[in-house]
Amino acid sequence: MDSIGSRITVKRLHPLFVAEVTGIDLTVPLSRGDFRVIWEAFNEYQILVFRDQHFDDDSQIAFSRHFGELETMIAHPGNDWNPGHISVMTNLGKDGNFLPPDHPAMAHRARNEDWHSDSSFKPVAALASLLAARIVPPVGGNTGFASARAAWADLPAERKAALEGMTALHRMTLRDADKDKGYKEEDKQRHVVTHPLVRANPVNGRKALYVGAHAQEIVGMPPEEGARLIEELTAYCTQPQYVYSHQWRDGDAVLWDNRCTLHRATPFDNRKYKRRLHRTTIAGKSPDSALATVPGA
Numbered sequence: 001m002d003s004i005g006s007r008i009t010v011k012r013l014h015p016l017f018v019a020e021v022t023g024i025d026l027t028v029p030l031s032r033g034d035f036r037v038i039w040e041a042f043n044e045y046q047i048l049v050f051r052d053q054h055f056d057d058d059s060q061i062a063f064s065r066h067f068g069e070l071e072t073m074i075a076h077p078g079n080d081w082n083p084g085h086i087s088v089m090t091n092l093g094k095d096g097n098f099l100p101p102d103h104p105a106m107a108h109r110a111r112n113e114d115w116h117s118d119s120s121f122k123p124v125a126a127l128a129s130l131l132a133a134r135i136v137p138p139v140g141g142n143t144g145f146a147s148a149r150a151a152w153a154d155l156p157a158e159r160k161a162a163l164e165g166m167t168a169l170h171r172m173t174l175r176d177a178d179k180d181k182g183y184k185e186e187d188k189q190r191h192v193v194t195h196p197l198v199r200a201n202p203v204n205g206r207k208a209l210y211v212g213a214h215a216q217e218i219v220g221m222p223p224e225e226g227a228r229l230i231e232e233l234t235a236y237c238t239q240p241q242y243v244y245s246h247q248w249r250d251g252d253a254v255l256w257d258n259r260c261t262l263h264r265a266t267p268f269d270n271r272k273y274k275r276r277l278h279r280t281t282i283a284g285k286s287p288d289s290a291l292a293t294v295p296g297a
C-alpha cells in the first residue's frame with residue numbers, strides 16, 4: 001500500500017492494474033496537489049476505485065473536468081435523464097420503478113455487455129470514463145475491466161512487431177445490429193473512424209492494444225480477416241489473468257483509462273434489484289496533447 005501525503009491512500013487491487021483510492025472527498029474542489037496524486041495513479045494503475053464518494057451530477061461533472069473537456073453524450077433511449085454530460089446506466093425509470101423488459105433502454109443495455117473502449121468510434125476517442133454508483137444491487141451487475149496494456153506487454157516481440165503500425169476501423173454500430181436500436185441513423189453513419197491498433201500512453205510510454213467491440217476492420221486487410229484478428233486480440237486481452245471484476249458498493253466511483261483498458265457490463269436480476277449508475281466521459285483532446293504535465297487542477 002502506498003500512503004501519499006497524510007491522507008490519500010492508494011492500494012493495489014489486482015496484480016497487474018487497478019488501485020483503490022481512499023482518504024479524499026472528490027465531491028468538493030480539489031487542490032492541485034491532490035489532483036496530481038490522482039493523475040499519477042491513473043496513468044500507472046489504469047483503473048481507480050474511489051470509495052465513499054457521494055456524487056450528484058454537478059459534483060461528478062466538476063471532478064471529471066479536472067482531466068479535460070467532457071464529451072457530450074449521443075442521444076439514445078438510455079440517455080434521457082440528464083442529457084449533456086451525464087449518461088445513466090439503469091433498469092429504472094425516472095419515477096424509480098422498474099422499466100418494462102421491452103423498453104428500448106433495456107435493449108440498449110445489451111450493447112454494454114460486449115468488451116469495449118468508450119467512444120473509440122469518435123475522432124477524438126475518450127481518455128477516461130467515471131462511473132459513479134447511485135443505487136447498486138446486492139449481487140450481480142459487476143463491471144469487468146481488462147488491461148490491454150498488461151496483455152500487450154506479454155506478447156512475444158515478433159507478434160508486437162507484426163501488429164505495430166496497423167490501423168483499425170471503429171464504428172459506433174456493433175457487428176450485432178440488433179444492439180443498435182434507438183440510435184439515429186445520422187449518428188450511426190457519422191461515427192466511423194480509424195485509430196492505431198497499438199497506442200502508447202504519452203506520460204510513461206507504456207503501450208496497449210486498442211481493440212474491443214467497436215474496432216471491426218483492419219485498414220488494408222480483407223474485412224473478415226481484419227475482424228477475425230480484432231476478435232482474437234480482444235479475446236486475448238480479456239483472458240482471466242488480465243481481468244478485474246468490480247463488485248459495486250454504495251459510494252463507489254470507478255475511473256478507467258479508455259486508452260489502455262476494455263470494460264463490459266455483466267447481468268444482474270433486473271426485475272428484482274434496482275441499479276443506477278451515472279457516467280461522465282472525458283474526451284481525449286486535452287490530456288493527449290499536454291500529457292507531459294498534469295492537466296489543469
Ligand SMILES: [Fe+2]
Nearest residue numbers: 112116117118
Ligand atoms: Fe462503456
